[in-house]
Amino acid sequence: MISRTDIEAAAARIDGRVRTTPVARVGAGAFGPAPELWLKLEFLQHTGSFKARGAFNRILAAAGSGTLPAAGVVAASGGNAGLAVAYAASAVAVPAVVYVPTTAPQVKVAKLHKLGATVRQVGAEYAEAYEAAVRYAADTGALFCHAYDQPEICAGQGTLGLELLDQLGGELDTVLVAVGGGGLLAGVAAALEGRARVVAVEPEGIPTLHDALAAGRPVDVPVGGIAVDSLGARRIGDIAFDVATRTKVASLLVSDQAIVDARRLLWDRCRVVVEHGTAAALAAVATGGYVPADGERVAVLLCGANTDPSDLG
Known part of the structure; x- marks a missing residue:
């Protein structure tokens, strides 16, 4: 289990070692039915991901x-x-x-x-x-x-949540996070506990958190689809499952086609290149799978860009 205290300690420890990545404000209608959004450009982090x-x-x-x-x-x-x-x-x-x-x-x-x-x-x-x-x-x-299921790993990823909250002056309602093994989800949900809602977005072909929540525990899931290279964990991490249930994280599933379309939209509208796994988070709002309430301040974490951009030309 991790807490905000662990994440604050991590932020102090890694200060000066990682980049403060920018947040971009995007107007209503840029991504299908999505309203105004804030995009956290974490793909600009060292090595291209959070x-x-x-x-x-x-x-x-x-x-x-x-x-x-x-x-x-x-x-x-x-x-x-x-x-x-x-x-x-x-x-x-x-x-x-x-x-x-x-x-x-x-x-x-x-x-x-x-x-x-x-x-x-x-x-x-x-x-x-x-x-x-x-x-x-x-x-x-x-x-x-571990790629996603160690306290120090999850706490380090959670520093992204503290950073985002600070950049938006504490005015944040909801954050959409792509989920594979769940290290980023665990850290961000713990960092924002009591301050903002976290929504997990998963490919239909790799429903690690979705199936775990249905079963009441982490379970193995089939692994396949367009985002398998970055979200291809066979099961959600124990830490992520504990934090998700504690903080009442919601899970949404998106199709491979929705992911492909969202990745293309980011390139067409913003000239941003991301991995398919990263695009899953945006796919939830671009398709109307997640519909924000009036005035809801929603941020989407764009967490990685180690991809071949040749298919975006």
């Missing part, structure tokens, strides 16, 4: 407690978490090994190499890469950095 926040918090917390091993760090990732861990490890001069599934986009694998990480591709799904990374940590003593 994951740098959690990676720095995990590694710096270990360094601060004297538990960061000489063997360095290891992570399993569909791409973005690995990039963040590799970047943070390089910044504090420790080695990083990153396990990725064979389905990881080549653009992400190439960036991992450029950041100096040792890259190992194992299995077709994140779960298989995860198992290999856990074995490596056990064998070598390396610090395991």
